[in-house]
Amino acid sequence: xxxxxxxxxxxxxxxxxxxxxxxxxxxxxxxxxxxxxxxxxxxxxxxxxxxxxxxxxxxxxxxxxxxxxxxxxxxxxxxxxxxxxxxxxxxxxxxxxxxxxxxxxxxxxxxxxxxxxxxxxxxxxxxxxxxxxxxxxxxxxxxxxxxxxxxxxxxxxxxxxxxxxxxxxxxxxxxxxxxxxxxxxxxxxxxxxxxxxxxxxxxxxxxxxxxxxxxxxxxxxxxxxxxxxxxxxxxxxxxxxxxxxxxxxxxxxxxxxxxxxxxxxxxxxxxxxxxxxxxxxxxxxxxxxxxxxxxxxxxxxxxxxxxxxxxxxxxxxxxxxxxxxxxxxxxxxxxxxxxxxxxxxxxxxxxxxxxxxxxxxxxxxxxxxxxxxxxxxxxxxxxxxxxxxxxxxxxxxxxxxxxxxxxxxxxxxxxxxxxxxxxxxxxxxxxxxxxxxxxxxxxxxxxxxxxxxxxxxxxxxxxxxxxxxxxxxxxxxxxxxxxxxxxxxxxx
Numbered sequence: 071x072x073x074x075x076x077x078x079x080x081x082x083x084x085x086x087x088x089x090x091x092x093x094x095x096x097x098x099x100x101x102x103x104x105x106x107x108x109x110x111x112x113x114x115x116x117x118x119x120x121x122x123x124x125x126x127x128x129x130x131x132x133x134x135x136x137x138x139x140x141x142x143x144x145x146x147x148x149x150x151x152x153x154x155x156x157x158x159x160x161x162x163x164x165x166x167x168x169x170x171x172x173x174x175x176x177x178x179x180x181x182x183x184x185x186x187x188x189x190x191x192x193x194x195x196x197x198x199x200x201x202x203x204x205x206x207x208x209x210x211x212x213x214x215x216x217x218x219x220x221x222x223x224x225x226x227x228x229x230x231x232x233x234x235x236x237x238x239x240x241x242x243x244x245x246x247x248x249x250x251x252x253x254x255x256x257x258x259x260x261x262x263x264x265x266x267x268x269x270x271x272x273x274x275x276x277x278x279x280x281x282x283x284x285x286x287x288x289x290x291x292x293x294x295x296x297x298x299x300x301x302x303x304x305x306x307x308x309x310x311x312x313x314x315x316x317x318x319x320x321x322x323x324x325x326x327x328x329x330x331x332x333x334x335x336x337x338x339x340x341x342x343x344x345x346x347x348x349x350x351x352x353x354x355x356x357x358x359x360x361x362x363x364x365x366x367x368x369x370x371x372x373x374x375x376x377x378x379x380x381x382x383x384x385x386x387x388x389x390x391x392x393x394x395x396x397x398x399x400x401x402x403x404x405x406x407x408x409x410x411x412x413x414x415x416x417x418x419x420x421x422x423x424x425x426x427x428x429x430x431x432x433x434x435x436x437x438x439x440x441x442x443x444x445x446x447x448x449x450x451x452x453x454x455x456x457x458x459x460x461x462x463x464x465x466x467x468x469x470x471x472x473x474x475x476x477x478x479x480x481x482x483x484x485x486x487x488x489x490x491x492x493x494x495x496x497x498x499x500x501x502x503x504x505x506x507x508x509x510x511x512x513x514x515x516x517x518x519x520x521x522x523x524x525x526x527x528x529x530x531x532x533x534x535x536x537x538x539x540x541x542x543x544x545x546x547x548x549x550x551x552x553x554x555x556x557x558x559x560x561x562x
Contacts, residue, residue, distance in 0.1 A: 103412055104385045105246075105352040106193070106255045107343070108403075110159065111332060112152065112205055112232075112264040115362035116379050117309050118329050126307055127326050128299050131337030132381065135356060138390045139383030140431045144397040146459070149444040150360035150368050150375035155400060156208050156259075157182050159359070160189045162404030162420035164443045166553045172446030174209045180446070181209045187418035188214045189404040193255045196413030201245045204232045204259040216257065218245065232261030233287040235335015236295040239342055247346045253411070258339065262287055263328030265363045265480045277483040283320040284484060286328040295338070299330035310522050311366040311374045311499040317489035318364075325362065353410055353429075356381040357400070365487045366498055366506070369447045369478050371457045371466055372523050376442055384410075384429040392431025397440045397461070421551045441547045445555070451476040454555050458543045464523065465540035466513040469555055475507050500524055512537065 116122050120129045121136035147155045149165050157163075157170035161182065165171060169183040190200045194217055201218035208214050220241045221231045231237050238258065245254050266287045268276050277284065292298055303319035306326060312318050336356065343349040357380045361367035367374035380398070401422030408415060409424035428434040442457040453476055454469040481487055490498050498506050500522045512528035514537050519525075527533040548556035 103197075103253050104410065105253045105348055106198075106407055106411065107339070107352055107354045108159075108255070108257050108407070109336060109339070109354070109356045110156065110205075110257070110259040111356070111358040112259070112261050113360060113363040113368055114263055114329060114332070114358035114379065115309075115364075115367055115374060116377055117307070117374075118263075118326060118362065119379050121381070122379060124307060126301070126305055128330050129333040131333050131340065132356060132379075135336070135340065135354065135383055136381045136391070139354070139381055139387060140389075140392045140394050140429060142380035142382065142394045142396070142398060144395055144461075145357065145378055145380035146376045146397070146399045146440050146442065147358075147360050147378055148376075148399050148401050148442045150370055151444065151447040152359055153180060153207050154444070155359040159400045159403050160208060160214055161186050162189070162401055162418070162422050164401060164421045164441075164551045164553070166443050166445060166555065167421060167551050170208060172451070173448055174207050178449040180449075182213050184210070184213060186213050187416050189407060190214060190216045190255065190257065192408060192413055192416055192418065193411060195416060196408075196411055197252055198411065198413070199245065199248070199250060199252050199254040200257075201242070201254065202257040202259070203238050203242055205261050206259070220245070230261070232259070233266075233331075234293040234296075235260050235262065235332050236293065236338045239335055239339035242339065243342055246342055246348055260332050260335065262332040262335075263325055263362075265484070277480045280483070280485045280488050281317070282485070283317065283324050284480075286321075286324040287331070288324055288327050293331065296331050296334055299327055301326045309374065309499070311372070311501065312364055312486065313490040313495070313497065313499060315486070315489040317485035321364070321484065321486050351385050353385060353407070354381075354383040355403070355407075363480055363484075365477065365481045365484065365490070366501065368481065369444070369451070371442050371444055371455050373464075373517070373521070382429050387430045389431045394428050394431050394434070396425060396428050396434040396437035397459075398425050398437065399440045399442070439543070441544070443551075443553065447476075447478050451478065456544050456548060456553070456555070458540050458547065459517075460540075462516060462518050463536065463540065464513075464515045464517055465528075465537065465544060467541070467544055468509050468511055468513065469558060471509055471511045475509060512541075514540070
């Protein structure tokens, strides 16, 4: 009897031990497979956030996310255009490689190649529940497939939910609170703070509001559970790339209000995560697809167009409020999120690399050079540019420099642009308008001495060695990323 009891105790002890080990392994599995929330703003520039140094704009929830996570100081999109940039975010490939050369709208109709293996598809294959809400703006849908689509509708459509971020958060509640052991990936993409289409009496949308400012989605009726934050034009900070005119200030005030609306929606989303007990086990990333929808930023590869906010809060972080100076791009996002998720890449080729090692602000070596590639925005806006940027220098190669730089419809119709050109105006901020419209083949800037990128050193004799070294980097980048425009070097 005693032997039997002893044997039973031994078996029970072994079972407890195995259960403990199994539980530890399960806990470890959860630890390395966090939920992922990727928040993508639309046209949110780096200079319109409190945590990035703007003392006027009110973004308390995003500032709190930065204080509880890591603020990246040198984060860049690779193309300052909505659909191409989103395709890079979701594929880890440059737009010239994945085929999304320009906007996905029906009248532009750019699409990624069918063989592209996207982030949501790879995460689903790894056992994640995948869901999206808000602006999508990439295609084909089969390539960028999510298991759950919480909202559809056209991009920048006033009738869709993309302007109502608290409603977006509420509709995401089911994904967050689901009684499901599988981790989830939520792609939360707002239409804010993109410029808004005004609707004419005939029902047709237009960006033509001059002399009144574009409303950036702000409306008298407001949005559910949003407390409008109103800014006075005289209080806003006019960045150096823009003209300090009454029209520009009026538009910046509207833009700020749209940013503050988005901030409240992000706060509501984070509140849902916390109430559900999922905040601590969720990797949260906040970024923008490209710079602000103002001339001199969006659709350009000057820093206002491509240097962007990036806030990351990772589970188990040890250094809340850290800053990360490593130079990353949106091509690095998919490899990073797959790495965090422990997901197989399925043989996918990426033009970026994982920065998982730096999510908590840890030092990262050899992250001092990034590349960018822009080809089109609207289908009529052909202006291919390839860029290499180091901490101090930037080389822009304008592959069709004989063309006038084309402006997006929402920018060329903006009161900011119209006011800059009024009465024979010659300057767009600190850049001559003529220099903005007609660009040489090469633009070389010393960002330390010339942060506004207006003094082109490309033809300065003392800079030819540097120019040659950077051009070689651009060409190597083109070759490595299978850029079709690389072939031009063989006959030009």
